[in-house]
Amino acid sequence: MLTNADFLALDGEPGKFQAKINMRPRYIDADACTACGLCTQYCPRHQSDEYNEGLAQTRPIHIDYAQAVPATYYIDPASCLHLQHDTCQICVPVCQSHAINFKQQPEERILQVGAVILSPGFGKIDSSVLEKFSYGKHPDVVTAFEYERMTTASGPFMGEIKCFSDGRHPKSMAFIQCVGSRDIGCNNGYCSSVCCMYAIKEALVTKEHDPDVDITIYYMDIRTQGKDFDAARERAESIGIKFVRARVAGVTPWDKNLKLTYSTLDGQHKFESHDMVILSVGLESPKDAAGISKITGAELNKYDFCATETFNPLQTSREGVIVAGAFQGPKDIPESVTQSSGAAALAAAVLKSQRGKGVVKKTYPDEQSVTAEDEVRIGVFVCHCGINISSVVDVADVAEYAGGMENVTYHTESLYSCSQDAQEVLKQKIKEHKLNRVVIAACSPRTHEPLFQETLKDAGLNRNLFEMVNIRDHCSWVHANEPEAATAKSRDLVRMGVAKARQIQPLAEQTVPVTPRALIVGGGVAGMTAALTVADQGFPVVLLEKGSQIGGNLQNLNYTLAGDQVAKHLKGLVDRVKKAKDIAVVTNAELIQTAGFVGNFSSVIESGTGKKKTEQTVDHGVIVVATGGHEHRPDKYMLGKSKKVMTQQDFEKQLSGKATNRAPGSIVMIQCAGSRGDDLNYCSKVCCNHALKNILKVKEINPDSQIIVLYRDMRAYGMAEDSYLEARQKGVVFIPYEVDNKPEVFEKSRKLQVKFFDTIMQEEVILAPDLVALSVGIVPEGTDKLSKLLKLPVTANDFFLEAHVKLKPIEMAVEGVYICGLAHGPKPIDETIVQAQAAAAKAAIPLVRGFAKVDPIISNVVQDLCIGCGLCVSLCPYGALEMKKVGKKRKAETIAAACKACGICAAHCPTFAINMGGFTNEQLISQIEAFGDRKKEVEEVA
Template identity: 35%
Template structure:
């Protein structure tokens, strides 16, 4: 065993450049994102994880909020991508043991990889060892099914694990401990079981290290007063595994003590978090409220008659779309939200019910509720201690590194991502991974592509005109997402009866790594030249399967993905028979289409290594600085005359210590940006026109002088920020003096005018969180207002302790900040805190001179009247006024809230669906300063990864013009939303007469394959590759057969 330690090497040798190699420690969703981004940025990655599989906690989840996507379904393609990336060396069962800081800035690391008793290179993931192993034992809570399942001595965490390698538990193996058995070794067809458990020591030199080791959920047995050791008391991860179709009970939600169906389930929030008790955490874990709502919703989908109760003191649903998700759980699914503090959970020995004793905060009375299952949403503890021990650095009282320590580590080449930074959900973890990759790329910019190799594919199979289509089909259960509604097995049997279908199978998860191996084996074994997967959305999964076809030697466009999840099972879950028939018909239609598919080719297009950034606030500034230091040119467009955006509205004199460091960095950055040669500033300017395509955008910038600047850029980052809604008249009864928004009041604090007030009342959730009697067109929570009010209250008190401060709220939203709870505690020492009901927003009364606020206080039930010299309203933060106009120019979507809509809420939070355009900061949703900076860096990393190679591959599915049929009317060019069609002149000779005629010409690099031109052409002179008119016709005929006409056995069309 190597002793864990770090040391510095004092050397006077000349420095050499940093190596283009990065060590990623921890391969959960943050580590996965960082690893993939780093390879796109031009760096080789060594990724290690201490467990047998990558994926982290996200791989254990059943669904993800707020979309209720199958968690593994959207994560598995990323896991597979990491596994088969030639520029990622992946070691599982591996830990970092030593770091040496070299004098040239590089880091020499020592890794210890524990062998699994199996030759991993030879293992074929056939499961023969698992089936042969006679040893069965109860797994512990750290294993994949969180202690709810039995496992064998020969095992794999789950069928879709990456790497797809089995291992042997030496503590349980009969052969290892007693020299008997050995059945696994006897039956293994690959002869890969060697019972070698020695540790392998690996030493490598890297330019940077990224720690993304995630978190661990507290064991429920730590809470005896809540019956934590009772078999029917689980933590959140355990319940995720219980409710998952691939879990130990196949998705049936039962009482583990009796194995009977559970009818009443209680979810207890804040267990082990927001607590002063020893061994527990003072801060909010930030994700528990939302995933409890998700678990309750999914439970109701399993069985609408199950009664679900969530016990909490407030609902922290404060990110994009989260409050609407809460309303859906409450109003549409009937989830009960019990506003109360739970004192104990005890078993009734007679009924075997679990009795929850709690205090109803609305009445102050102690009540009891009998339930079948109790889910303790226990705290998530950051896995930071092992790295702190290696680095020899003390953690703070919250188990995190102090900000100054983080800065010092970054100077040495060590970066953090995910839960190692602070409590965060999946989207922010993904953002943090991309942000860390961008920071590392800046540090290693001179070593880009030094160690990168290009992925090689086997020669592509020659598909000749006249070859008979040989189609393979894989129908996916998608856990129970599809299989619960659609009879997948029957469909696989029926579809194989179709002409040209050579083989059809069904499997649990088609996107898993083992399924990709199966797919390639099917192609080779059956000599297939077409393939169909019937599963979920092509938006996230089609690229995965296309690469798999390439690895099998087929053109990636000889593939079709049939969406029987969103289009069938999710929308027809109450009609399984009709849903099954619809799924079969969709498959038959696509079989008809696939018969006529042709190989297509993607083209490489040179790109401009320049980025346009719209918005000069915290996100835009950090994105610009990072990109400039990576060597890319930047055009920064700011609509105001000064840079800074939201930070210009924040008081510099009255500021909390943790914010001061961020503001000081931003202020220093402003001066450096003005002097940076790679950054061109466009002040008092706006984007007027945008044309072109990914890698080659043409942008017109109009400045205040009405001068126009034409710039060519390869990527665009939108960082336009948000502003607080100034509307207060509807709640204040008109335009009342001394009623302010938080932004307005911040200026008074800065100007020292606020000190003249002696009674200040803050009212939270004004014109937002649209439920109860608060009618607003902003249905969600801005997420930052509660923290702003606490800060302003603290600043007021520090300036003048005699000021009477009152805060009226409906549940403080303090997620995502490890210091927010302690700040709230400090404020409560001098401020009056009262809670109002969403059904009864406080009434503001005024007579021209005096202001009074009336409310019904929830905790006491009393009617209160509070006098005020000034009232500060937490109105919503909205996207800037020209968001929709800018969105139309960029051809990107916005939400009904008016914010820009990202490509995928979980896994592509800074990407737009439009390739080459990225999103940062409060343009996506209101952000704290640190989150805005992080997202700006993430967007910079994503943009740099696109531009780094100097070219992009454009889509092979484009329109094609038959010039003989084209009459040159130009209608196609008029309707093309991407300006991809130009009218060109062709010389034509008719009866010895030479004339020039106009013809339509498609510029493939700009064409997005939308098909608009195909529908507009009056002579059918335009067709679209991969979606030809003949193929669409064949699909219709498959659904509505024409008597006497057979579309089967179609040969490959020219």
């Protein structure tokens, strides 16, 4: 990790690049800094806190936020008195760890790398664009980024929402959408794709703070096209957040308030007054985009985002240089995370032959044998955590108290037991005092247990001979105002920890070998891309396709909005899959049965047709689900009843044909025909762009064609906004309709007619177009059967449900199973390809590792005690217990690789036959008994 570093140059070629980096000095020795914060308290100068969007003050020597990684302070050279004026240096003697070093110099480094991933993020809209909204002129106009810091509980106002002008709590707030995006005035024609979501989120959060506050969101189109995002908008509307379709022209200060001027669709000019205005500012290309482009040779598009192609969305124009995240185009967190995994797969493919060569393999000394017969020698380390614990708890007293306990051979205090030098001390003391159990009384095992366990391993001890006592969260933090009680409780907790430590035994580390093969279900663009990407990492793939040939929905498409010829790319993909020697394609195939767990799946596949049907069994380590979806054909709007009514997909086929009247003179398009609360409860994400693509094709063939689009929100997100603008410039009329007043299509005297309410003219209109094109939605393909087979959860709309919407968009709840494409949710080709590449990266991880690690804290059935009732098997949520015949009796047994150590089985076993590793009944009971000992102590003293 190289922070404070600038990227200067890139030479060489894929597999052998040299990257030149300049490391700017922090002026603080990262190894010595304990992040205690004393220096910031003493630093005499104030400066604006950029992390808090300038809403707070900090000092030149500071850390951005408590959880920052690396947890090292730094000095801002632009404002430090010593670095600017050669004075001060107050911080130097203040620092107890002597970490401050003004002699540090910038350092250039050359990195030898095989591939480069560009993920520099996005830039912010220039404040000059915001001036027309009185930003900078009136304190109660804030950007959404500033507002985010304001609502944050850990932010500068502790989450209190107030007007900057006079500190009052706003009663009426306005969000203005599309500030700095969809705005050719500032040269940002594209849609930033995230502002609608964050505005709704911030509005919902505001309502949580104060349910009475009146919130209005001024918008052009609400673009909540992501998976299940529409639901958030509906929730917002249901709790009274108002949505007004209007472009706000300006904001002017008006008495204590702010006056918004806006015009609505029907041409009326209106005014509204609000206490506070929040600008939903867009995402811009990163500030250093041009520099990065110059250094790497990766070309930019016209908005200075990294230029890529629909069918290769992460590859820049320079080979070996890959892009991910908002630099590729504005996008939200799940899509950035997905792109990153996809980029990792592409980089890994470039370097396949070098895999594992650069990885530093850590070696540990042989583990020292510790048996139940050995004398128990416990070491107790009590941590000050700087002043975090010791300002409340009497650490010396707690350590002294621990020293008096049975089996405690050694006790001490440490300033920061997590620091690097403390690990050395720990190792040394383990050896010196022949410790075979370690108790550390410090902070939470959630963050630091792995670190201490690692140190134990370094010292030759089994990592489970360790017990952590949390006297920070449980004592000094929650009882900050009662130091004596906090100290007493610390003594209790330490006594309990030592009692448990006496009982703990080493646990064996278990690993399960992995079958290095991937099974991919679905041979569409998602499945094919995933197969190729897994094969590119050097692993064999079995690709199942239920139809007679691979290709999927691409076979129904002809061209893309960006102008790609789909057939050419499809042929390229199919050819590569067929030629790849590591990919076995099975057509007319169906997955019949799957058993096993991550690394060791075994599946039965049925393939062939009629009498030639055969079954085969395949062993594999991972599964990628890419079962896709298809066009939804609603029984509405005369579809199937009139030849003049067709879906956009049908229309696309007609447009790419040769018929002379393929682009007729008058066309009506109806959006959301079946989607968004009609037949389907969700937005299908691609239909708006599909309509735009056909519109532009029509205009290419027949420029005089009159096209009317009836829509709810035009969701031409990202760069597609350009096409939306182009369509309007070419005379296409876009008219929004309300969900309670949908357009009607019918036949009258054999003529096809469309009736709708024109919200612009404010009157009902009846037209007799030559053609009606319906933007229908997408439905998933057979998720029901597969979800039962693989025990995968699905959403209310029958799409597969990922493990975590934001941070694990590819993984499923079942380990070793990954999802991509339309089976996950409606999405366009480029997003499908990225997701498939990401799924391949995730799927390759267990295959690369070669074994699956099993945490030793899993359940363990003592077979002598088991009565074979099977209760645990029925209760286990992970299917990690099975009944086995042992002699003549049935006994339960844990499947180590599947167990998640939740403990449900152990808690329910009627004969206490199940123990959890590291949390056995004896250990827990000894802890509870030790707690009871305090009463005895108190009585004895009395």
